[in-house]
Amino acid sequence: MEKQIEMVASLETQVVVFQLGEESYGIDIAKVQEIKAMSPITAVPRAPEFIEGVINLRGRVVPVLNIRSRLRLPAREVEPTDHLLVARLGERLVAIRVDRALELVRVEETGVEDSESLLPGAQKGSRMVKF
Numbered sequence: 001m002e003k004q005i006e007m008v009a010s011l012e013t014q015v016v017v018f019q020l021g022e023e024s025y026g027i028d029i030a031k032v033q034e035i036k037a038m039s040p041i042t043a044v045p046r047a048p049e050f051i052e053g054v055i056n057l058r059g060r061v062v063p064v065l066n067i068r069s070r071l072r073l074p075a076r077e078v079e080p081t082d083h084l085l086v087a088r089l090g091e092r093l094v095a096i097r098v099d100r101a102l103e104l105v106r107v108e109e110t111g112v113e114d115s116e117s118l119l120p121g122a123q124k125g126s127r128m129v130k131f
Helices: none
Strands: 012-020 023-028 034-039 049-058 060-065 083-091 092-098 100-108 127-130
Touching: 012 083, 012 092, 023 100, 049 092, 083 100
Parallel strands: 060 092
Antiparallel strands: 012 023, 012 100, 023 127, 034 083, 049 060, 083 092
């Protein structure tokens, strides 16, 4: 009788790594539309705490999310060196303010968690990883 050998492929995904405070996180590259230098953020009266305001992205109004509080990081003023990760969360286009975008890396699928609890409005299947 011939033995069959099963091979298990290691599934990998690419993530954009960014920094918030002293920590590094990553978001699935498939969700990221672009990485943008900081631009003026317009405050929105009575917006939820996690919405810093909106930006004008080539004529489109895009909400800017601040995920620092969800990650239990201290608040921080906007710096000119900050970046905006413009990403799709479900059907919505949002900008996530980060201290700095760092690099693009491959990680094993097992190290990536669904992040719907971290990204407001994210649907199941949105992926984020902490490094």
